[in-house]
Amino acid sequence: xxTMNMIQALNSxxxxxxxxxxxxxxxxxxxxxxxxxxxxxxxxxxKYGATRCFDAPIAEGxxxxxxxxxxxxxxxxxxxxxxxxxxxxAYDQLVSEAARLRYRSAGDFTAPLTVRSPxxxxxxxxxxxxxxxxxxxxxxxxxxxxxxxTPYDAKGLLIAAIExxxxxxxxxxxxxYNGPFDGHHERPVQPWSKHPASEVxxxxxxxxxxxxxxxxxxxxxTVLAYGTMVHVALASAAEAGVDAxxxxxRTLIPLDIETVQASVKKTGRCVIxxxxxxxxxxxxxxxxxVQEHCFFHLEAPIExxxxxxxxxPHAFEWDYxxxxxxxxxxxRRVMEG
Amino acid sequence: xxxxxxxAPKPDPKTAEGMTASPxxxxxWYRSMLLIRRFEERAGQLYGMGLIGGFCHLYIGQExxxxxxxxxxHSGDQVITGYRxxxxxxxxxxxxxxxxxxxxxxxxxxxRGKGGSMHMFDVQAGFYGGHGIVGAQVPIGTGxxxxxxxxGKPNVCFTYLGDGAANQGQVFEAMNMxxxxxxxxxxxxxxxxxxxxxxxxxxTAETHLYRRGAxxxxxxxxxxxxxxxxxxxxxxxxAEHARSGGGPFVLEMKTYRYRGHSMSDPAKYRTxxxxxxxxxxxDPIDHxxxxxxxxxxxxxxxxxxxxxxxxxxxxxxxxxxxxxxxxDPRELYTDVYAEA
Numbered sequence: 001x002x003t004m005n006m007i008q009a010l011n012s013x014x015x016x017x018x019x020x021x022x023x024x025x026x027x028x029x030x031x032x033x034x035x036x037x038x039x040x041x042x043x044x045x046x047k048y049g050a051t052r053c054f055d056a057p058i059a060e061g062x063x064x065x066x067x068x069x070x071x072x073x074x075x076x077x078x079x080x081x082x083x084x085x086x087x088x089x090a091y092d093q094l095v096s097e098a099a100r101l102r103y104r105s106a107g108d109f110t111a112p113l114t115v116r117s118p119x120x121x122x123x124x125x126x127x128x129x130x131x132x133x134x135x136x137x138x139x140x141x142x143x144x145x146x147x148x149x150t151p152y153d154a155k156g157l158l159i160a161a162i163e164x165x166x167x168x169x170x171x172x173x174x175x176x177y178n179g180p181f182d183g184h185h186e187r188p189v190q191p192w193s194k195h196p197a198s199e200v201x202x203x204x205x206x207x208x209x210x211x212x213x214x215x216x217x218x219x220x221x222t223v224l225a226y227g228t229m230v231h232v233a234l235a236s237a238a239e240a241g242v243d244a245x246x247x248x249x250r251t252l253i254p255l256d257i258e259t260v261q262a263s264v265k266k267t268g269r270c271v272i273x274x275x276x277x278x279x280x281x282x283x284x285x286x287x288x289x290v291q292e293h294c295f296f297h298l299e300a301p302i303e304x305x306x307x308x309x310x311x312x313p314h315a316f317e318w319d320y321x322x323x324x325x326x327x328x329x330x331x332r333r334v335m336e337g
Numbered sequence: 338x339x340x341x342x343x344x345a346p347k348p349d350p351k352t353a354e355g356m357t358a359s360p361x362x363x364x365x366w367y368r369s370m371l372l373i374r375r376f377e378e379r380a381g382q383l384y385g386m387g388l389i390g391g392f393c394h395l396y397i398g399q400e401x402x403x404x405x406x407x408x409x410x411h412s413g414d415q416v417i418t419g420y421r422x423x424x425x426x427x428x429x430x431x432x433x434x435x436x437x438x439x440x441x442x443x444x445x446x447x448x449r450g451k452g453g454s455m456h457m458f459d460v461q462a463g464f465y466g467g468h469g470i471v472g473a474q475v476p477i478g479t480g481x482x483x484x485x486x487x488x489g490k491p492n493v494c495f496t497y498l499g500d501g502a503a504n505q506g507q508v509f510e511a512m513n514m515x516x517x518x519x520x521x522x523x524x525x526x527x528x529x530x531x532x533x534x535x536x537x538x539x540x541t542a543e544t545h546l547y548r549r550g551a552x553x554x555x556x557x558x559x560x561x562x563x564x565x566x567x568x569x570x571x572x573x574x575x576a577e578h579a580r581s582g583g584g585p586f587v588l589e590m591k592t593y594r595y596r597g598h599s600m601s602d603p604a605k606y607r608t609x610x611x612x613x614x615x616x617x618x619x620d621p622i623d624h625x626x627x628x629x630x631x632x633x634x635x636x637x638x639x640x641x642x643x644x645x646x647x648x649x650x651x652x653x654x655x656x657x658x659x660x661x662x663x664x665d666p667r668e669l670y671t672d673v674y675a676e677a
Binding site: 037055061085088125128129 | 390391392420439442443446448449450451452453454455456468469470471472501502504505506507532533534535539540541605606663664666668669670673
């Protein structure tokens, strides 16, 4: 089986779907001729032609709106927003149109588009190239929000997203495109090729939306994470010497609450980790759900380890980024609680 | 009918505004362009050494625009631009140390290290950023112009954008308002021909970007952005139009960036020959130096002195940016809200 990094796995997913389904097409800024700013669409225009994979002007609102129109007419557009930080001009179209088209047409029309976008920090991008925007979308009924953490999942989830009949926001943790960064910025990053989830089948397969993965089994505390933070959580659990169970949510909406619930009922403790700002972050929703579903099983207050409630600063990359030191501290706190 | 016109003929060296400027002024423009060039070269080196992290978009090749426009600006005029902003900041008179230290994320940086390359501001210089979102500065610059009008100030806002940003929806919203309310704003489109890896003709149906405001009856002119005196001529006319109540004006500066879009640009979208050709035949600094020499102003010692002075300023800024302290971690939470 071939070994792929996350970029290659995403490219392979797009390749599979362009090949499978003439209704699938790709457009966005620099995705055609240039092959995408992170090279995710490299070679696709050459292989499938400029009617299937093409460049759009820098106009995110227009890109997403055009995809909604195409989706309503039965196509399955996959658009790239070059950085998640650029998605706001498209927010109106995503919230008011894509998310609600099915509801307000009583199912006559849908918008089965997939919006791919690299997100997250750890790359010194400052405030306009580092943000984690997931909670802006999980708050909107009618949208699905997916975040992979490995090449294998990235491909399977992206194919599932493209085949899904609803609009999907597919956020790609750009810090781990080339390797499973665990938050130890002072150490060299391992390439994906040394990670088992870099074995990616060439053909079509899916990782179903709405299924979390238990990526480390443990008895004492449940860690809920997604994207880059899955790898930070795994490293932290190992270093803290805590018997933690780490769950990679993979899909935020629809959320696999059953897996979360079963784990927290077993461990009695829960730590939630995300890069996004804390207040009204997706961790707040997770915390509320765990409390609702597992209250009588909890032995300690639920902990959140998150970005701070500030813009993403240029100078404090590793103070802002919730790295192993902060995750380990939270694990120790809940174990003492 | 659109009034967009292809104005701004090449300046005749004998009659152009450049000739009416004193030799000292002309040398000041030369020095300012050279400072930007050397500063950017050094920024590129610091990036290569790992002292600047993340994003860094160099202005090399486009120096005549920021310097030429600044040379016709009046006191109190505002400048706002996108992410390729180092040149505009230096031209506006910002301290090279503060700019370089911001690039390296240090405490004495112009945003205390928290903004970085794309996100810098300076009140004294009338520089309103430094915006990392393509096109987002255009309606904000329009708002600055509206503020000038509201307060009865005789000032113009120079709102810079690139050829890529010219396709953003919010640019058109802003232009309509500016024309409707006759706002004192000059939209300076720096057409360096490539929006990252996408050339102008692959991104827009109307490649004559000086016509961008035609739907709103905004006048426009195409300008040789590699010729500082052409920039000054056109800039002065556009600013006068805006300042005197004529409303907005669009200047399309034809230019070229020598370096990649950012520091990680595979540059597969153009040939090395294309870049070399522009460097050889249209370089704004070489070109202007030749003109100064042809006017009999080019004393070899004077050029050498400027070279040495600029080199010293840049070396000093780089050393300052390398050795300045990092901001105190408490700064993480300052300036999120007004302090209680």
